[in-house]
Amino acid sequence: MPWGVTSMAQSEGSPVIELSQVSYGYDGRALLNDLSLTLSPGSFHFLTGPSGAGKTTLLKLCYLELAPTQGRVTAFGKPADQLGRDGIAQVRRRVGVVHQDCGFLDHLPLIENLTLPLAASGQDTAEFAEDLRALLAWVGLEQRATALPPELSGGERQRAALARALILSPDVILADEPTGNVDWEMSLRLLSLLVELNKMGKAVLIATHDLNLIRQAKSQVAARVLRLRGGQLDVAGADL
Amino acid sequence: MTRLRQLASLLKGDPSADRIVPPTGFTAQLTVFTAAAMAFLGVFALALSLATARLADRWGQALAQSSTIRISAPADQRQAQTDAVLRILSETPGVASSRALSDAEQRALLAPWFGPELPVETLPIPQLVEVIEEGRGYDAEGLRLRLQAEAPGAVVDDHTRWRRPLIRAAERLNLLALGALTLIVLTMAAMITLAASTALAANRQVMTVLRLVGARDIFIARAFVRRFTLRASMGAAIGTALAVLFIALMPRADAAGGFLTDLAFSGAGWLLPLLIVPLAAFIAFWATRHAALRALKEIP
Numbered sequence: 001m002p003w004g005v006t007s008m009a010q011s012e013g014s015p016v017i018e019l020s021q022v023s024y025g026y027d028g029r030a031l032l033n034d035l036s037l038t039l040s041p042g043s044f045h046f047l048t049g050p051s052g053a054g055k056t057t058l059l060k061l062c063y064l065e066l067a068p069t070q071g072r073v074t075a076f077g078k079p080a081d082q083l084g085r086d087g088i089a090q091v092r093r094r095v096g097v098v099h100q101d102c103g104f105l106d107h108l109p110l111i112e113n114l115t116l117p118l119a120a121s122g123q124d125t126a127e128f129a130e131d132l133r134a135l136l137a138w139v140g141l142e143q144r145a146t147a148l149p150p151e152l153s154g155g156e157r158q159r160a161a162l163a164r165a166l167i168l169s170p171d172v173i174l175a176d177e178p179t180g181n182v183d184w185e186m187s188l189r190l191l192s193l194l195v196e197l198n199k200m201g202k203a204v205l206i207a208t209h210d211l212n213l214i215r216q217a218k219s220q221v222a223a224r225v226l227r228l229r230g231g232q233l234d235v236a237g238a239d240l
Numbered sequence: 241m242t243r244l245r246q247l248a249s250l251l252k253g254d255p256s257a258d259r260i261v262p263p264t265g266f267t268a269q270l271t272v273f274t275a276a277a278m279a280f281l282g283v284f285a286l287a288l289s290l291a292t293a294r295l296a297d298r299w300g301q302a303l304a305q306s307s308t309i310r311i312s313a314p315a316d317q318r319q320a321q322t323d324a325v326l327r328i329l330s331e332t333p334g335v336a337s338s339r340a341l342s343d344a345e346q347r348a349l350l351a352p353w354f355g356p357e358l359p360v361e362t363l364p365i366p367q368l369v370e371v372i373e374e375g376r377g378y379d380a381e382g383l384r385l386r387l388q389a390e391a392p393g394a395v396v397d398d399h400t401r402w403r404r405p406l407i408r409a410a411e412r413l414n415l416l417a418l419g420a421l422t423l424i425v426l427t428m429a430a431m432i433t434l435a436a437s438t439a440l441a442a443n444r445q446v447m448t449v450l451r452l453v454g455a456r457d458i459f460i461a462r463a464f465v466r467r468f469t470l471r472a473s474m475g476a477a478i479g480t481a482l483a484v485l486f487i488a489l490m491p492r493a494d495a496a497g498g499f500l501t502d503l504a505f506s507g508a509g510w511l512l513p514l515l516i517v518p519l520a521a522f523i524a525f526w527a528t529r530h531a532a533l534r535a536l537k538e539i540p
């Protein structure tokens with residue numbers, strides 16, 4: 001049955017991102033079917049499911065890269081289809097996304113890729129120098145600041161992508177396989193960063209296959225685990 | 241006004257926004273070349289349009305002055321035909337005034353050839369009628385036909401009339417030059433649109449990433465617009481400078497040299513080509529902006 005997942009005790013205030021009865025399919029092939037999801041401030045979600053189930057697609061619906069074929073997406077209280085292009089840009093500044101393919105500009109050194117959200121929103125990069133240094137240190141990339149993205153390892157790119165997602169101190173963090181290419185120790189480090197931010201009230205949604213990571217997180221926060229299968233979302237069983 | 245301010249802030253620049261788009265090497269060079277070539281041609285079209293306007297004006301003035309009607313008739317009909325000619329002329333549109341030359345005036349006219357002692361009265365010298373025209377002049381063929389009927393001895397001597405088709409040609413040439421200028425402007429817009437579209441298509445990934453990190457369309461467009469506006473201005477400046485130099489160094493002859501050596505600017509007219517550079521900048525600004533905003537519509 002379709003599962004309308006709503007955040008429970010941890011929700012504080014009105015939802016930041018809301019998908020209600022959303023369907024989506026590429027080229028007319030149904031992929032997501034009539035599913036609902038509410039991300040509230042302070043909520044922590046994991047999104048699992050087999051490869052090709054549509055996890056990345058679901059995230060794209062959340063940050064308005066895709067528009068649903070049916071149903072409604074609401075971002076910060078406003079229906080997405082009424083936002084207009086500038087409104088969508090505003091929403092994205094409040095949503096930190098770790099893309100599965102990282103999404104860097106290969107001709108810019110890492111540091112400039114990280115400050116891209118600042119430049120794009122017209123902010124003075126210099127003001128964020130301190131934050132930037134701290135972020136780089138946390139993800140262990142201080143030494144690689146001037147490297148070009150193609151010169152980085154897969155894991156380094158993922159860490160950098162997480163750093164970029166956080167630079168604007170977003171209200172929502174959507175991470176697509178953020179630990180797919182990093183060792184266990186680094187995974188825990190990144191997770192603790194996300195947990196820390198979650199405790200500050202940010203909504204976090206992580207798409208991952210890594211069951212160990214989910215278990216680890218559940219010992220730290222009240223995380224809900226959603227499983228995407230056959231176009232539907234359900235809450236994963238107690239085995240996690 | 242806001243557009244102008246946008247253009248100004250654009251040229252002042254934001255180097256960090258500039259770096260966001262990778263160098264567009266080849267298309268950028270094409271833009272410089274196109275702008276230079278178009279500005280070069282533009283200066284010539286401008287010079288041509290000014291020269292032809294001057295020419296049409298000068299010839300037009302000469303023509304507007306006067307023409308002559310000769311009346312050769314037997315002595316007994318001479319006065320009657322002269323009166324008829326004057327009456328017809330007074331009814332002809334395009335004729336401001338007309339008068340028969342007195343004997344003294346005719347003698348003065350002929351004096352250079354036959355000396356002052358010429359007995360005009362006894363010689364079969366035609367009576368001359370001076371016609372002052374107005375506006376675009378009279379219809380020579382119509383007048384000739386009327387005179388034939390009522391004053392068979394009268395001959396319209398339209399010695400300046402041969403210039404009329406030339407004036408028309410000069411006017412046509414002027415129109416052509418203005419048309420060429422318009423085409424140059426449109427071609428420049430089209431070429432810059434093409435170059436910008438190529439650059440935009442090659443940078444789809446860049447635009448996608450920028451959109452995803454929350455850049456507004458105008459921010460992304462500006463990075464491209466600035467680049468192409470600068471390139472086009474630079475090219476136009478080079479092309480204009482070369483063309484002006486070329487024209488300035490063209491051998492001069494006096495008025496008799498006529499049209500060919502007249503292809504130049506005069507006085508403050510030399511400042512006119514300077515307008516081509518901001519015009520090119522403006523064209524590039526609009527063309528790139530338009531192309532960029534359109535390309536961005538395809539990106540979520």
Ligand SMILES: Nc1ncnc2c1ncn2[C@@H]1O[C@H](COP(=O)(O)OP(=O)(O)OP(=O)(O)O)[C@@H](O)[C@H]1O
Nearest residue numbers: 026027031049050051052053054055056057058100
């Ligand atoms: N742009 C696209 N055009 C057409 N089909 C697509 C497109 N993007 C994804 N798909 C298809 O949609 C399905 C879901 O893709 P999606 O990337 O959402 O899966 P996923 O759950 O993230 O998988 P993974 O765990 O491998 O990352 C896949 O079958 C994929 O081939």
Ligand SMILES: [Mg+2]
Nearest residue numbers: 055056100176
């Ligand atoms: Mg995926």
